[in-house]
Amino acid sequence: MHNEHVQEHFNNRNVTEIDSNYYMVDIAPYPTDGWGKFKRVLKRALRGELFVGLWVVLREMIRFDIHTVKYPEEKMPIGPRYRAVHEMKRLWESDTERCIGCGLCEKICISNCIRIDTKLDENSRKEVSEYSINLGRCIFCGYCAEVCPELAITHGGEYENASDQREHFLTFGDMLTPLDQMKAGTQVEFEGFGAITPHEDERVKKTPLAY
Amino acid sequence: METAYFVETIIKIVVILLIFSALAGIGTYFERKVLAFMQRRLGPVNVGPFGLLQVAADGIKLFTKEDIVPTNVVGRIFKIAPVITAATAFMAAAAIPFLPSFTIFGYEVHPIVADINIGILYILGIMGVGLYGPLLGGMASANKFSLLSAARGAAIFISYEVITGLSILAPVMMVGSLSLIDFNEYQAGGITDWILWSQPVAFVLFWIAAFAETGRTPFHLIANDHEIIDGFGTEYSGMRWGLFFIGEYANMFFISFVMALIFLGGYGDGSFLGALGLLGKVAFFFFFFLWTRAAWPDVRPDQLMWLCWKVLMPIAMINIVITAIVMM
Ligand code: SF4
Ligand code: SF4
Numbered sequence: 257m258h259n260e261h262v263q264e265h266f267n268n269r270n271v272t273e274i275d276s277n278y279y280m281v282d283i284a285p286y287p288t289d290g291w292g293k294f295k296r297v298l299k300r301a302l303r304g305e306l307f308v309g310l311w312v313v314l315r316e317m318i319r320f321d322i323h324t325v326k327y328p329e330e331k332m333p334i335g336p337r338y339r340a341v342h343e344m345k346r347l348w349e350s351d352t353e354r355c356i357g358c359g360l361c362e363k364i365c366i367s368n369c370i371r372i373d374t375k376l377d378e379n380s381r382k383e384v385s386e387y388s389i390n391l392g393r394c395i396f397c398g399y400c401a402e403v404c405p406e407l408a409i410t411h412g413g414e415y416e417n418a419s420d421q422r423e424h425f426l427t428f429g430d431m432l433t434p435l436d437q438m439k440a441g442t443q444v445e446f447e448g449f450g451a452i453t454p455h456e457d458e459r460v461k462k463t464p465l466a467y
Numbered sequence: 468m469e470t471a472y473f474v475e476t477i478i479k480i481v482v483i484l485l486i487f488s489a490l491a492g493i494g495t496y497f498e499r500k501v502l503a504f505m506q507r508r509l510g511p512v513n514v515g516p517f518g519l520l521q522v523a524a525d526g527i528k529l530f531t532k533e534d535i536v537p538t539n540v541v542g543r544i545f546k547i548a549p550v551i552t553a554a555t556a557f558m559a560a561a562a563i564p565f566l567p568s569f570t571i572f573g574y575e576v577h578p579i580v581a582d583i584n585i586g587i588l589y590i591l592g593i594m595g596v597g598l599y600g601p602l603l604g605g606m607a608s609a610n611k612f613s614l615l616s617a618a619r620g621a622a623i624f625i626s627y628e629v630i631t632g633l634s635i636l637a638p639v640m641m642v643g644s645l646s647l648i649d650f651n652e653y654q655a656g657g658i659t660d661w662i663l664w665s666q667p668v669a670f671v672l673f674w675i676a677a678f679a680e681t682g683r684t685p686f687h688l689i690a691n692d693h694e695i696i697d698g699f700g701t702e703y704s705g706m707r708w709g710l711f712f713i714g715e716y717a718n719m720f721f722i723s724f725v726m727a728l729i730f731l732g733g734y735g736d737g738s739f740l741g742a743l744g745l746l747g748k749v750a751f752f753f754f755f756f757l758w759t760r761a762a763w764p765d766v767r768p769d770q771l772m773w774l775c776w777k778v779l780m781p782i783a784m785i786n787i788v789i790t791a792i793v794m795m
Contacts, residue, residue, distance in 0.1 A: 297778075309762035313505040324509040 334413055337448030339396045342389055343412040344431040345445070351438045354408035355428075357382045361400035361409050369393035370400060387428035391417055402450035410446035479580050483560055491716035492522040498757050505761035532705035539609035540702060548607060549707045552600030552714035556721065559593040562586035563724050564648055566745065567737035579648070586646045587639065590725060591631055594680060598624040600714060601682075601689050605699035616698030619768050620682065620689035626775040627679035627686075633783035634672035637790040638662045638729055647725070651733035661732040668786045670730045672779055677722045679771070681715065684760035688768055723752035 287293045325332055334340075345354050357374035373386040401410045409431075417424065433443045445451065496511065496519065503510030511518030536542060563586075564579040583589055598621060605617020639645060641662065642653045654660045663670050682689040690698035700711055727733060727748035735741035766774070 306763060310758060313758065313761040316507055317501070317504040320504065321507055322504075322509055323507045324503075326509070326512070 334415070336413075336446070338413055338415070339398050339401075339411040339448060340415040341391065341412050341417050342394075342400070342426065342431050343410050343433065343446070344428060345408055345410060345443060346433045346435075346438050348443070351435060353384070353432060354406040355384055355387070355404075356406055356408075357384045358405060360403045360405065364399045364403045365394075366397060366399060367393045367395050384428055389426045389431075391424040391426055392419070392422045398449040401446065401448070404450060407445075407451060410451065411448060412446070475576070476580060479576075479578070480561075483565070483580065484557060487557065487560065487717050487720060488713060490720055491713040492526060494716040494719065494753070495525070495712070496522050497753075498760070501754065501757040502761050505758075526709075529706050529709040534705045534707065535702075537609065537702050541607040541609075544603050544607040545702075546707070548600050548604030549703065549710035549714070550600075551603065552597055553710040553717070554714075555593050555597035555600070556714040556717040559590045559597075560717070560721050562589045562647060563721060564651065564728065564733070565724065566742045567734040582646060582648055584644070584646050586648075587635060587650075587725075587729070588645050590647075590721075591628070591635070594718065594722075595624070595628050597714065597718065600711065601699045604703070604711070608699065608702040610702050612696045613699045613701050616689060616696075620699065623679055623686065623688055623768065623771055623775075626772060627676045630672055630676040630775060630779045630783060631680060633780065633787060634669045634676060635729065636783075637669045637787050638666050640787070640790055640794060641665065647728045647733070650729055651735075654732040655736050657735065658732065661730065663730045663732075666730070666786075666790070668782060670726075672783050672786070673730070674726065675779065677726060678756075678759070679775075681718045681722055681756070683719065683756050685763045685766055686771055687760075687765050688771065719753060719756050720749065723749040723756075726752055 287296050346352060347354050357372065359372050359374070362370040362372045369390040369392075371386065371388050372384065374382050375385045377383040396411070398411060404410075437443055499521075500510040500518075511521035514520040514524045536545060561580040562583055564577070564582070566578040568575055568577040570576070601620045602617045605613040605620070608614070638650070642650055644650070650662075654662060678684070679686040690700055700708055703711065727745055731748045732744075734745040
C-alpha cells in the first residue's frame with residue numbers, strides 16, 4: 257500500500273497537483289512588430305518597475321535583517337547524520353573500544369585511506385595495534401561506518417580539518433572517545449549511515465537458544 | 468604673486484589627489500557595505516572597527532602583489548593604460564569647484580585648480596579621453612575577452628558621449644557659460660533657481676549618461692560580470708589593476724560633483740551650509756550609483772545602443788530645440 261502511493265507520486269510529475277504553491281508564470285506573448293515593441297518599452301518604462309526594484313533593496317537595507325553568520329565565532333547547526341571526521345566509539349557497558357579489528361573498514365574503503373594492523377594481546381584476543389586514516393584521501397563516503405559490524409567507526413561532526421599538508425593522518429587514539437567523556441556518559445551515537453535505527457530493539461525477535 | 472599662485476596651485480593639486488585617492492578607497496568600502504546591507508549581509512567586519520581598515524588591507528595587498536606583465540602583451544601600452552584611466556579621472560577634477568571659496572589665515576582659497584572658461588567642455592573632453600585606458604588595456608592584453616570588452620566599452624562610451632554633450636547643451640544655453648562657477652552663480656538664489664526645475668529632461672538624460680560614462684551597473688558592460696571574466700582588466704594584477712579601480716571610483720565622485728553643480732545648485736550662495744549641501748548632494752549621487760548596482764540588472768549592449776541612439780538622442784535634440792524656442 258505504502259509503496260503504491262510512492263509509485264503514484266513518482267509517476268505524476270505534474271507539480272501543480274501535488275503542491276498547490278506552484279503556479280504557471282504568466283508569460284505575455286512576445287511582440288513581433290515595431291509598434292508592439294515600442295508599446296512594451298513604454299509600458300515597462302512608465303510602470304516604474306525600476307523604482308520597485310530600488311524600493312525593495314532600500315527596504316531591506318532599512319529593515320537591517322542581516323542573515324550573515326560570522327563563521328569562526330558563530331556556526332550553523334549541522335545535522336546528526338553529517339559525515340565529517342571519523343570517531344571511534346567505546347562500549348557503554350565496559351568503556352573498552354568497540355573495534356574488534358576485523359579489518360572490514362580497511363577492505364571497503366574506496367579511496368584506500370584506512371590502514372589497520374592487529375596483533376594478539378596477552379589473552380590471545382585480537383587487538384588493534386595500528387590504525388590510521390589519511391584524511392587527505394578520505395572522501396567521506398561513509399562506507400567504513402556502514403560496514404563496521406560493531407558500530408565502532410562512525411562519522412562525527414567535526415568539519416574543521418584544514419591542515420598544512422596533504423597527508424593528514426588520524427590515528428586510533430585521536431578518534432577514540434576520551435575516557436572522561438565515557439565516564440560522564442556523554443558519548444554521542446551517530447545517527448547516520450550504518451547506525452542502528454532508533455527503535456531497533458522492538459523489531460528484533462528473540463532467537464530460541466535450544467529446542 | 469606669481470610664486471604664491473604657483474605654490475597655491477601645487478598644494479591644491481596635491482590635496483585633491485590625496486583626498487580623492489583616499490575617497491576612492493573609502494568608496495569601495497561604502498560600496499561593499501551598502502551592497503551587503505541591501506542583500507542582507509554584513510559586508511567587511513573583521514579588519515578594524517566595522518571593517519573600516521579593510522581599505523588599508525586592500526591597499527597593502529594591491530601594492531605588494533607581484534606585478535605581472537604576461538607574455539605576448541604589447542608591453543608599453545599594457546603598462547600605460549591604467550595610468551591613462553587614473554590620470555584622466557584626476558585631470559578632469561581640475562575644473563571642478565569642490566567647495567565655495569573660503570578664507571584661511573587671511574588668504575582667500577578657491578577650491579578649484581583652474582577656473583577655465585570652458586570648464587564643462589574640458590571635463591567632458593578629459594573624461595572622454597579616459598576611454599583610452601580600458602580600450603588600450605584591452606587591446607594590448609593579448610586576450611580575446613579583454614579585447615571584446617574593450618570594444619564593447621569603446622562603443623558605449625562613444626555613443627553616450629553624444630548624450631552627455633547634447634543633454635548639457637540646453638543648460639549651457641541658459642547659463643551662457645561653460646564655467647562651473649558661472650553655473651553655480653546662476654543657481655545661487657536657492658532651491659527654486661536650480662536648473663533641475665527648468666531642465667528636468669536634460670538632468671535625467673545626463674544622469675543616465677553618467678552611468679554609461681563611469682561604467683556603472685545598469686551599463687556595466689566594460690568589465691562584464693556575466694562572462695565571469697573581468698573584461699579589459701583580466702590580465703592586470705596588483706597596482707596596475709588598482710589604478711583602473713581608483714580611476715573608476717574617482718570618476719564616480721567627479722561626475723557626482725558635476726551633476727550637483729550643473730543641475731542641483733552646487734554650493735549655492737557659498738555659505739558653510741551651502742558647502743555642506745553640495746557634499747550632501749554628491750553623497751546622494753554616489754549612493755545612487757551603489758543603490759542601482761544592488762537593484763538593477765545590466766542591459767545588453769544592443770539594448771544600450773538602442774536606448775542611446777533611438778530614444779535618448781532624439782529626446783535630447785527635442786529638448787534643445789524647445790529650450791531654444793523658449794529662450795527666443
Ligand atoms: S569515509 Fe569512505 S573514504 Fe573515508 S575512510 Fe571511510 S570508507 Fe574510506
Ligand atoms: S572499525 Fe569496525 S570495521 Fe573497522 S576494523 Fe574495527 S570493527 Fe572492523
